[in-house]
Amino acid sequence: MKVVFLAMFITSSAINLSSQPSNLPPIPKPGPLAQPRSLQQVGLPLDQTRATIPPDNPQTPEKVALGQKLFFDGRLSADGTVACATCHDPARAFTDGKPVSVGIHGQAGQRNSPTVLNALYNKTQFWDGRVTTLEEQAELPITNPIEMGQTNMDAAVASIQAIKEYRDSFQSVFGRPPNTPDVLRAIASYERTLLSFNSPFDRFIAGDGNAIDDSAKRGWKLFNTQARCNKCHALSDNQPNLTNFTDNDFHNIGVGIIRHHIVPLARQAEQLVNSGNSAAIDRAAIQSKMSVLGRFLVTKKQPDIASFKTQNLRNLLLTAPYFHDGSQETLWDTMDHYNKGDGVQNPFLDQDIQPLALSEDQINDLVALMASLTSDDYKEQAARELDRQRAIAKTNRPQRNTARAFGPKPVQPPPPSQ
Ligand code: HEC
Ligand code: HEC
Helix, strand or coil, X not given: CCCHHHHHCCCCCCCCCCCCCCCCCCCCCCCHHHCCCCCCCCCCCHHHHHCCCCCCCCCCHHHHHHHHHHHCCHHXXXXXXXXXXXXXXXXXXXXXXXXXXXXXXXXECCCCCCCCCCHHHCCCECCCCCECCHHHHHHHHHHCCCCCXXXXXXXXXXXXXCCHHHHHHHHHHHCCCXXXXXXXXXXXXXXXXCCCCCCHHHHHHCCCCCCCCHHHHHHHHHHCCCCCHHHCCCCCXXXXXXXCCCCCCEXXXXXXXXXXXXXXXXXXXXXXXXXXXXXXXXXXXHHCHHHHHECHHHHCCHHHCCEEECCCCCCHHHCCCECCCCCECCHHHHHHHHHCCCCCXXXXXXXXXXXXXXXXXXXXXXXXXXXXXXXXXXXXXXXXXXXXXXXXXXXXXXCCCXXXXXXXXXXXXXXXXX
């Protein structure tokens, strides 16, 4: 494939490459928000939840407890300073509140930490879907040089093996000493207990007409009509999936990519993807500017350039900043992005991204809808964050472009010929 065409590909929002490494915070402790969540939650799909458990990794309370311990244990990293919980903090709905994550030795990656809550329902993991299961996923941050920094899984297992408590736990849970597949199984089992529903929106759908206010109700209507959100944040128009509000697919919605990087990036990426090495793809996604190529890194297909996975919309007030590169600070900014149909000059922009002509009141209604998707566990925190974001949005709306939002759909450049 020729890669020269890629020089044409421009979008307006640039990715944030300027995050400076900072001192690592202490690893969060597994408090009440880190405990396995109840299956009795309004909105929780019981059958679908049970179906996520693989036959070779049944859930047991002891295995879940072991997985939880590993998730919060810095000793899984090369120098003891970074745990899964460093970037997936239960107090922040298992995210880190940074535009892009910071790992071992304070090194910043290229991507925003997604929530692990309800990740068990994902058909693929990571923003580009480069792995499928939670078990496969857990290995990659452990061995990524700038996340947890282990040279390989044997090194990680050796550090666990050295601890008597872990030797005993692995013996009683799996009947054998610590080893790579069992470490990954235990972590994934714990993640399968991180279920988050019980939101005002769930009670509304269950029949309580007073669970959300009129603004959120108008937002829900807009979501499925003029605002076109349901085109991607639902399984299909006829079969909405309210579990995670995602079609489990990948789209180019015009978020971040820089013109002059594209040609060398795609060349490098092609070589890499041809190598088919999942660790190499992981490094490209986390550590290099090729990260902006998104799903292309996995499929090598032109239309997948800068496509990313449709993100789940629950607990958004805990998971700012937004998008795969953490480029938007508030939910109002994300709405401004959609309202103007961003990424005009981009031949791979999804057909469903177009100017929406949403008024300020309608934008507020959509934000109210998203706020109503907050689980009760995070209610107070979310209310404070909503106030914070509203205050910012009153004075600072860097993405707003009303003329474009109310203008005609711009002519999209044709996809380049091969
Ligand atoms: C240095 C920060 C960091 C550490 C440490 C870390 N993660 Fe992540 N995690 C991320 C980032 C960033 C992504 C998104 C990367 C991408 O899409 O390329 C991610 C993605 C994920 C996802 C995919 C979620 C989705 O919606 O696709 C899961 C699950 C996950 N991490 C679990 C873990 C587990 C388990 C550990 C520990 C073994 C861990 N993470 C360690 C930052 C981190
Ligand atoms: C064409 C498909 C598509 C449409 C239409 C769409 N989205 Fe998205 N949405 C995505 C994808 C893909 C992402 C992740 C993109 C990225 O980070 O690069 C996303 C991300 C988001 C995020 C950020 C989530 C996070 O955790 O960072 C929010 C909020 C959001 N969408 C809300 C909406 C709303 C509200 C609408 C309707 C106004 C909408 N989306 C319409 C596909 C879509």
